[in-house]
Structure formats: structure tokens, C-alpha cells
Amino acid sequence: MKDKKYLLFDLDGTLTDPFTGITRSVQHALKHYGIIENDLNLLTPFIGPPLIDSFRERYHFSEEQAKEAVCYYREYFVEKGWCENKVYPGIPELLKHLQEAGRKLYVATSKPTPFAEKILSHFNLSRYFERIEGSSLDHTKMRKAEVMQSLLAQAGITEKGEAIMVGDRKYDVIGAHEVSVECVGVLYGYGSREELISAGADYVVPSVEALSALFR
Incomplete structure (x- = not known):
């Protein structure tokens, strides 16, 4: 080629x-909505597509909820997730x-x-x-x-x-x-x-x- x-x-x-960093960041975000996901493998679908789309499709969040969830996601990602x-x-x-x-x-x-x-x-x-x-x-x-x-x-x-x-x-x-x-x-x-x-x-x-x- x-x-x-x-x-x-x-x-x-x-x-x-990016498995560990992304899935732990999603796990952190979901806790703010009372959603506990202990199995990080269940969060693998978040690797790839835009995060907003994933929160909406996987957890039926509204557009505003999804944007808010991304903010919570970034709390963990900025501190630890990026290097995991x-x-x-x-x-x-x-x-x-x-x-x-x-x-x-x-x-x-x-x-x-x-x-x-x-x-x-x-x-x-x-x-x-x-x-x-x-x-x-x-x-x-x-x-x-x-x-x-x-x-x-x-x-x-x-x-x-x-x-x-x-x-x-x-x-x-x-x-x-x-x-x-x-x-x-x-x-x-x-x-x-x-x-x-x-x-x-x-x-x-x-x-x-x-x-x-x-x-x-």
C-alpha cells in the first residue's frame, strides 16, 4: 500500500x-446516578463512540443528562483515567x-x-x-x-x-x-x-x- x-x-x-481508564471513568460517572457497575467489562462498549451517544443508548439518558455524565466522567479521567x-x-x-x-x-x-x-x-x-x-x-x-x-x-x-x-x-x-x-x-x-x-x-x-x- x-x-x-x-x-x-x-x-x-x-x-x-484505554480499557482501565475509560471504564473506571464511566463507572465513576454512573455512581452519580445511583448506578453501580462492578464489572468493568460491561462498560467496554463505551470505548470508541462519542460518550454522549453511549450514555444515551446504554442507559437511556436524556441529552442533558448525557452531557452532565460526561462532566462526571472527566472528573476521574483528568485525574487518573488518562494514564490508565x-x-x-x-x-x-x-x-x-x-x-x-x-x-x-x-x-x-x-x-x-x-x-x-x-x-x-x-x-x-x-x-x-x-x-x-x-x-x-x-x-x-x-x-x-x-x-x-x-x-x-x-x-x-x-x-x-x-x-x-x-x-x-x-x-x-x-x-x-x-x-x-x-x-x-x-x-x-x-x-x-x-x-x-x-x-x-x-x-x-x-x-x-x-x-x-x-x-x-
Whole structure:
């Protein structure tokens, strides 16, 4: 896939595994509504989609309740959750190789930009990326397509055929296709093969090693 010059990466479930930080943050938020979830695995669906959507769909919160829940979520996430995270094995080496090969790397995530920047800096990954684009803290830019469209515009990427998105959930695939960009679905994150294929992923790879091979 040497024709792809611009590589856009999702963060959660693609570059890093955010399971503990995200699920504990959701657990913290739910306690404010008298909802006790002791099994963090039940909160895994919150990894990927916009938080507001997840609170509304999973717990039938109103729009205002969901926005309030996100504020409670951030109480924990800002203090502890952001660093309860780990880089997937092989990711630093992959990014280094791609950068040295002349590819332009970017991050497009539904996580708010300041949090994404902090996480990537903490793990010494920021140096590989030309730009880190996330959602806005005020909820005016939440959808993956909105994040990607902003990134493409800010980076001056007009030849969309030279760009490709890499992500682990259907939201990455759908968002990429909405802005006319192909998408690679990865199976080492939080989406299943069925989810990614149903969403129309152009490629599906099982591992970081397979992703590296795809870009050679």
C-alpha cells in the first residue's frame, strides 16, 4: 500500500489500550446516578463512540443528562483515567518505520484533543505525528467524520485517494467513508471482524504485525 502517503490513526483501541481508564471513568460517572457497575467489562462498549451517544443508548439518558455524565466522567479521567492506558506492543516501532519511510502520520480520535495530546506525549508518541485532531470539549465537534474533515482541512490534504484511516470500530470506517477516505480495520482493539466488515472496512488486519506488512 505504497500509494498511501497520509496515514490517519484512531487512538483508543488502535494505538493504545484505554480499557482501565475509560471504564473506571464511566463507572465513576454512573455512581452519580445511583448506578453501580462492578464489572468493568460491561462498560467496554463505551470505548470508541462519542460518550454522549453511549450514555444515551446504554442507559437511556436524556441529552442533558448525557452531557452532565460526561462532566462526571472527566472528573476521574483528568485525574487518573488518562494514564490508565498502555501502548499496544509494536506500535512505536511501526510509527517509527512509517515516518522514516516518508509517510505523513496523523491522529483522528473521538477523544478530546487535549486528552489525546497528553496521552501521546506521555508515551512519547507525539513526535511521530504531524497533527493530533480530536473532538472538542464543548461537544460541537464529536463525530469521527467531523474530526476527520477538520484534520484533512487543517493538514491541507486534498488528494483523499492518498489518505487512509486506521481504526478498530465501525465508527472509524463509517467516518472515513463519509469523507471519502478508505479505512483499515484492526482486530486487536475493540471491534469484531463482523462489525468492521458490516461497516464496509476496505481492509481488515488481525494484528500490529499484519498492519505493518500491509503498509510495506
